[in-house]
Amino acid sequence: MNIYEKRVKDIQKILKVEKLDAMVVTRPFELGFLTGFHLEGYMLLISRLDARAYLPKMLLEHFRSKVDFVKAFAPDSIMDEVISTINSCKLRKTAFEPETETYPRGVFWRKKGLIERKGLTAALRKIKEGAEIEAVRKSCAIASRAFKIMKPRIKPGRTEISICLEIEDIMQSFGAKGPSFNIIIGSGPNSALPHHETSARTVKNNEPVLVDFGCLCDFYCSDITRAFFIGRPPAEYLKIYSIVKKAQEKAVARVRSGVRAKDIDKTARDCISDAGYGQYFIHGTGHGIGLEIHEAPSLNSKSEDILKEGMTVTVEPGIYLPGKFGVRIEDSVLVKKTGCEILT
Template sequence: MRQDRLARLRSKMAAEELEAFVVLDLLNVRWLSGFTGSSGACVVTSGEEILFTDGRYRIQAGEECPGWELRISNEPLAAQIGGFLARCGPVRAGFESDVMTCEQLEQLSKAAPEAVLDGRKGFVSEMRAVKDAEEVERIRRAATVTDEAFRRILPHIRPGITERDVALELTYALGKSGAERESFPGIVASGPRSALPHARPTDRRLGEGEPVLLDFGAAVDGYAADITRTLFIGKPAAQLAEIYEIVLKAQEAALAAIRPGASGVDVDGVARRIITEAGYGDCFGHGLGHMLGLDVHDGPALSPRSAVILQEGMVVTVEPGIYIEGVGGVRIEDDVVVTADGCEILTRSPKDLRILEP
């Protein structure tokens, strides 16, 4: 698979008349080479693929990056890369303009004064938008682990436990279910705090009749899952039960609209119209979803401003929500892969209105 990725990158470089490309974003480095260390960069030319890192990762890089030339040094990465480019003469080298710092660019320019440095935003990261079969399988495994963690956390959700303790139990449940780590710091928000889309867990104690919003995910083999479920401890208030059904209807309609060629704006609009027509348009203040992959936000969003046109192999979240200040909120989120004729839902946790016994 990685040879295919290198071939795609080289084809793109040739089309842009670039003789070399410098990759500093660690997720892009991993995607191309397999290297998982915390310090590294790579340079790809028409005939070479070179990984630059330091002495801490000599053994690891050799194990993770078969076939790659390794350059091990404790010099700054930009200086190492500049030294390589200097030996190439007046080479036209692209670099990630949205990643490289001003200091790194200065080091690179100083070390390779003859190189023509050409900044390109998103040059490699955009290539990660469409997942190959191996990547989809890793996300599928992450989704399965996330579903299992959801099953494990349910007995812990009861009146009197704090949001923070639920979050700790959730982290443990993810690990016991097979996650290598959380894909992002989980959200646990109860009662009126569930109206905060990105609430952090606090020492607030869960109470009867309240919503409990859980937003979390597993990372497996580097790839992320991301799910949200909203539960109720005892019978919810009528308004909360109403908005739950609206959000569920909006999500199901958006899922049905996903297919190759659909735009992010249009899919977002399907869900947003349902919520707006129900009278809660002003209470849905974020986009419908985002791409998933090596990062939990692995590319552009599905939103009213989205430029995304869906393609087979893209993996996205679908997560409409309604949030009412002082009352509470509901969000329902699943992960899906775009297929030839629609989408496959990867997260399978039940999402009918769920009332837990207090």
């Protein structure tokens, strides 16, 4: 039994526990997670007994060549065929996951009698297993290694974009498929914009740089941020940097199975607030990484998540002084029983 077959079996166990007859799966991330077939445009209907895929004709042969434990069909109308199977197999309690569904599809499912049930696949996706951990670990290792090579090449006179393209190239040369998100190279005051769009601005001497990057490797994401100063850093930069550094280290030190995600956020936030910069820490402390660059759990003040062994999350506090500079320090970590492993 391969890893995907096992995941579908896990979903079937969840269906039983949740007293559901079946569920539909429609979003590429969940589809790829359950079958290993990562393309979009198809759907799964998983009952307690079997799993069926409904595909456009152009994907049928392709799917069959890759996935042998799911029955595959290419009907004229995929959604009508799903409903017709639900009816003919008497799958009376069939669920869809509202949080992964589009509005038109969700409305269609409701009209046809399907019920909403949150977090069915998310429960599996949050906790990473063997091959997934290896993929995140590899993705993080490639990004880290690429930055070591890249950092000395970030010099005055280079544009943000040229730095971005080169780090992408280095990661690809180490086996990454591509970046895991739009890489942020923020130089000078641009470093104060947490989601700055990498621009044609030239890095100057005696100014800060913020680099937020990561890659995709075997479909899994890495995410790292490094902040540093080109030239001789002024006292204010050193001060802000050391506050963020301390906040990040304290937050990372608290990560272990059983801790509430919001307490990790509180640790970092208290540290920055105590230093007098609370109003400049304008985002959450972290997020899960996996097939998606932002996925469950959330590490912010409103999070209801509890960290568990096998979760892979980022820890990334920051301070942003508008018009001046910003510092964010981010690592990706693997949650363990008694602590965490820093992957980056």
